[in-house]
Amino acid sequence: ARILQVSSKVNSTWYPASSFSSSVPTVKLFIDGKFVESKSDKWIDIHNPATNEVIGRVPQATKAEMDAAVASCKRAFPAWADTSVLSRQQVLLRYQQLIKENLKEIAKLITLEQGKTLADAEGDVFRGLQVVEHACSVTSLMLGETMPSITKDMDLYSYRLPLGVCAGIAPFNFPAMIPLWMFPMAMVCGNTFVLKPSERVPGASMLLAKLLQDSGAPDGTLNILHGQHEAVNFICDHPDIKAISFVGSNQAGEYIFERGSRHGKRVQANMGAKNHGVVMPDANKENTLNQLVGAAFGAAGQRCMALSTAILVGEAKKWLPELVERAKNLRVNAGDQPGADLGPLITPQAKERVCNLIDSGTKEGASILLDGRKIKVKGYENGNFVGPTIISNVKPTMTCYKEEIFGPVLVVLETDTLDEAIKIVNDNPYGNGTAIFTTNGATARKYSHLVDVGQVGVNVPIPVPLPMFSFTGSRSSFRGDTNFYGKQGIHFYTQLKTITSQWKEEDATLSSPAVVMPT
Numbered sequence: 001a002r003i004l005q006v007s008s009k010v011n012s013t014w015y016p017a018s019s020f021s022s023s024v025p026t027v028k029l030f031i032d033g034k035f036v037e038s039k040s041d042k043w044i045d046i047h048n049p050a051t052n053e054v055i056g057r058v059p060q061a062t063k064a065e066m067d068a069a070v071a072s073c074k075r076a077f078p079a080w081a082d083t084s085v086l087s088r089q090q091v092l093l094r095y096q097q098l099i100k101e102n103l104k105e106i107a108k109l110i111t112l113e114q115g116k117t118l119a120d121a122e123g124d125v126f127r128g129l130q131v132v133e134h135a136c137s138v139t140s141l142m143l144g145e146t147m148p149s150i151t152k153d154m155d156l157y158s159y160r161l162p163l164g165v166c167a168g169i170a171p172f173n174f175p176a177m178i179p180l181w182m183f184p185m186a187m188v189c190g191n192t193f194v195l196k197p198s199e200r201v202p203g204a205s206m207l208l209a210k211l212l213q214d215s216g217a218p219d220g221t222l223n224i225l226h227g228q229h230e231a232v233n234f235i236c237d238h239p240d241i242k243a244i245s246f247v248g249s250n251q252a253g254e255y256i257f258e259r260g261s262r263h264g265k266r267v268q269a270n271m272g273a274k275n276h277g278v279v280m281p282d283a284n285k286e287n288t289l290n291q292l293v294g295a296a297f298g299a300a301g302q303r304c305m306a307l308s309t310a311i312l313v314g315e316a317k318k319w320l321p322e323l324v325e326r327a328k329n330l331r332v333n334a335g336d337q338p339g340a341d342l343g344p345l346i347t348p349q350a351k352e353r354v355c356n357l358i359d360s361g362t363k364e365g366a367s368i369l370l371d372g373r374k375i376k377v378k379g380y381e382n383g384n385f386v387g388p389t390i391i392s393n394v395k396p397t398m399t400c401y402k403e404e405i406f407g408p409v410l411v412v413l414e415t416d417t418l419d420e421a422i423k424i425v426n427d428n429p430y431g432n433g434t435a436i437f438t439t440n441g442a443t444a445r446k447y448s449h450l451v452d453v454g455q456v457g458v459n460v461p462i463p464v465p466l467p468m469f470s471f472t473g474s475r476s477s478f479r480g481d482t483n484f485y486g487k488q489g490i491h492f493y494t495q496l497k498t499i500t501s502q503w504k505e506e507d508a509t510l511s512s513p514a515v516v517m518p519t
């Protein structure tokens with residue numbers, strides 16, 4: 001079958017399995033605890049990227065529907081914020097269990113709409129699940145601070161309190177993980193949440209919402225609206241929304257950061273990347289080449305932490321032919337096909353953009369060592385496939401170096417020294433992730449300390465921190481001052497209230513007004 005069949009658990013209100021092959025199903029809104037059909041007259045087609053068949057339609061929610069979503073969150077907030085932290089934790093504990101039980105079903109929806117391989121889609125869910133598990137530590141994470149006896153009979157303490165209604169705007173490339181970076185952290189702190197999933201991949205969010213409801217989250221604590229620019233503007237402008245979490249491109253992220261901040265909201269925006277892997281000649285060759293190929297081409301390069309640029313230092317330049325051989329052996333196929341290493345790109349436009357960037361390399365003097373532009377995948381001739389591509393002799397001035405390609409393309413630069421490599425990485429505007437491959441501890445330490453990038457791997461190609469830490473991309477890869485998940489995530493979704501309290505013995509009562517600033 002060309003189209004994945006999902007189980008009856010998913011055969012709910014948004015993607016009835018029976019209609020996959022006949023009529024086109026519609027994705028519902030999730031408002032006030034109900035999956036409701038939008039009254040919109042504007043709908044966006046959802047395609048299976050492996051076939052380009054239309055598999056569903058997602059509405060651009062009407063103003064009234066978006067208002068209803070925020071009003072529902074606002075109504076639900078006081079009671080949810082007042083629900084004991086232990087009860088909120090219980091909801092999340094049940095939630096993590098339900099996500100585990102439904103992991104494969106969520107993954108199937110991801111492969112269907114996004115195109116990545118099923119194994120990779122399971123990883124997408126799993127990495128989001130880890131954030132939910134971490135959110136269950138709320139009873140430690142949300143602790144305030146105390147300082148007793150700051151003066152006679154006086155104590156000082158702080159609470160971390162929820163903000164109110166928070167919102168999330170998500171990208172297409174991690175349909176489960178990225179929404180799970182957002183609403184579980186916000187909600188466990190006592191906030192309510194409006195989520196706008198990527199209009200290209202709404203299915204996983206809908207199933208995650210159903211599972212959250214089944215875990216006991218009260219109606220209105222999570223609302224989901226769909227749409228594009230109008231929905232984004234609505235979120236940025238709405239006075240009842242206190243904070244926005246955004247993950248996606250720089251173009252959208254900068255805009256949302258500015259517009260949301262202008263309306264007095266907290267905004268955290270994780271954005272684009274150009275991640276460099278620096279290969280030292282003393283590295284373990286076998287391990288390094290495998291790591292590099294996996295991290296450059298996995299998920300067809302559609303990861304913000306894809307290792308899309310290699311810098312081969314000194315003698316490591318000689319490894320290029322072997323790198324090409326390994327990349328050649330990767331199997332490109334529809335994500336649900338056994339043995340597939342990488343699936344299609346998200347849209348025909350994405351494929352065209354990636355191919356144009358490869359073309360630009362040729363025009364600007366680089367060499368194409370491996371060319372995936374003309375690949376044909378048997379049985380999936382209409383899919384948005386690009387095979388692994390390696391461009392060498394790349395200079396930092398070239399378009400294929402400067403742009404985030406977001407496809408299965410590795411650009412390769414060469415330097416004679418580590419210092420030159422560090423300069424290239426630090427001159428690049430992005431600061432999402434980087435990796436060094438070496439067997440020398442001093443080299444690794446020097447690189448980690450001098451490189452101006454927020455997430456560094458030492459012999460680890462995709463150094464995405466686990467949720468007890470935070471996702472700490474920097475420079476042009478991030479706007480805001482508090483990162484996603486970990487302690488920083490809790491800080492983003494809470495505000496401090498500090499209480500100074502004095503309890504005197506009765507006979508110590510002030511005998512006259514204290515008019516001087518207390519010292």
Ligand code: NAD
Pocket residue numbers: 169170171172173174196197198199227228229232247248249250251252253255270271272273303304404406432471473477
């Ligand atoms: P995108 O910016 O096109 O879309 C993200 C969200 O913003 C979607 O919900 C979309 O509806 C909305 N949007 C898109 N264009 C908009 C605009 N002009 N104005 C207002 N809203 C807009 O991003 P994408 O293509 O879905 O995702 C890929 C990008 O996301 C890449 O640049 C990738 O590096 C980045 N990304 C970053 C991280 C990170 O943590 N740093 C993680 C994943 C993806």
